[in-house]
Amino acid sequence: MDLQKLRQKNLKLIKQKIKDSVSRDILIIQAQNMIDDINLNSAHLTKRLRDWHTLYCPEFSNSIKSNEKFVELISKKQRKELLKELNLKESDSMGANLNKEDLNIIIQTAKSLNRLYTQKQSIENYIQNVMEEVCPNLLAVTGSAIGAKLLSLSGSLERLSEMPSSTIQLLGAEKALFRHISGKGKSPKHGIIVTHALMNRHSDKEKGRVARVLADKISIAAKVDFFRGNFIGDKLRKDLDKRFKKK
Numbered sequence: 001m002d003l004q005k006l007r008q009k010n011l012k013l014i015k016q017k018i019k020d021s022v023s024r025d026i027l028i029i030q031a032q033n034m035i036d037d038i039n040l041n042s043a044h045l046t047k048r049l050r051d052w053h054t055l056y057c058p059e060f061s062n063s064i065k066s067n068e069k070f071v072e073l074i075s076k077k078q079r080k081e082l083l084k085e086l087n088l089k090e091s092d093s094m095g096a097n098l099n100k101e102d103l104n105i106i107i108q109t110a111k112s113l114n115r116l117y118t119q120k121q122s123i124e125n126y127i128q129n130v131m132e133e134v135c136p137n138l139l140a141v142t143g144s145a146i147g148a149k150l151l152s153l154s155g156s157l158e159r160l161s162e163m164p165s166s167t168i169q170l171l172g173a174e175k176a177l178f179r180h181i182s183g184k185g186k187s188p189k190h191g192i193i194v195t196h197a198l199m200n201r202h203s204d205k206e207k208g209r210v211a212r213v214l215a216d217k218i219s220i221a222a223k224v225d226f227f228r229g230n231f232i233g234d235k236l237r238k239d240l241d242k243r244f245k246k247k
Contacts, residue, residue, distance in 0.1 A: 024134045025157040031127050032148040038120045045113055046071060052106055057082055057095045068117045075110035137221035140233025141214075141240070142196065149192050150218065161219075161226035168222075169193065169215035193218070198244055210244055 046067040053074055054061040060082040064070040073082060080090045098106075127148050131139040135157055138147045153171040154160040160168070172191030189208035193199065193215060202210050217236045224232060 023156070024130055025151055028127055028130050028134065028148050029152045029156070031123050031130075032152045035120060035123055035127075035148075036152075038116060038123075042113065042116055042120070043067060049074075049106070049109060049113060052109070055096055056098050056103065056106065057093060059083060059086060059088060059093055059095070071110050071113045071117060075107060075114045135222070135225035136231055137224045137229075137233040137236065138218065140231075141217050141221045141236050142193070146192060146196055150222075153192065157222060157226050161222040163219065163222075165212070165215040165219040168218050169211050198240060201244065213243065214240065 049071065050061050057074075057079045060074070060079075061070070063086055064073065073085075079093065079095065083090055083093060124144065128139075128144040131144050131147055135147065135151075138150070138157075138160075141147075142150065150160060150168070150171055151157060154163060154168075163171075170188055170191045171193075173188035190199070190211035193211055194207065196214060198214060199207055199210055217240055221233060221236055224230070
């Protein structure tokens with residue numbers, strides 16, 4: 001076989017390996033990365049929009065804490081309607097009376113941001129659906145938000161399944177761990193799993209113990225999912241709930 005044919009054969013094999021490497025857990029990771037970027041950018045853009053809209057209706061801009069709710073409402077309602085939700089009259093507002101052109105650009109910007117938030121919800125629904133197929137046990141134990149984040153932090157379902165529970169427990173706490181290793185802080189007890197509902201039921205003193213048990217269940221779930229085992233997610237979750245009953 002000449003070198004040219006050998007090269008073509010190797011190239012074909014490489015292309016096929018690249019195609020085969022795109023598993024659905026990788027798609028979950030990319031979707032989660034997109035959500036992270038949307039969260040980061042939308043928060044900054046909404047802050048800018050609040051500053052802008054405050055010139056027109058400061059009372060409303062300062063009263064609605066939820067960014068998504070704020071954007072949705074100002075994209076659909078006029079100042080009179082917005083103030084009515086606060087039991088105020090339009091004459092009570094300290095906002096400037098903007099002309100049509102000035103107001104339209106604010107509203108159009110709000111509509112664009114609202115579409116971004118809507119798309120974020122669509123991506124979250126997509127992650128939920130794919131996780132039900134690819135890693136149902138992980139989903140049952142962690143929920144879609146934490147589960148997808150764990151996949152993203154580990155790199156793949158395979159890598160997550162290979163990690164010891166002690167490593168899973170600290171995923172997302174890499175900066176704190178580095179500070180500890182550098183002698184500049186305490187050793188972290190948990191990473192992203194601190195946002196799990198189970199953790200919120202317990203005091204800071206107890207969270208380290210809860211995190212260890214939770215990470216152990218996550219490790220089991222990831223292994224079963226990777227090796228296509230039976231669904232045991234409901235049992236794993238019941239074990240957790242039983243061990244750490246709601247206070």
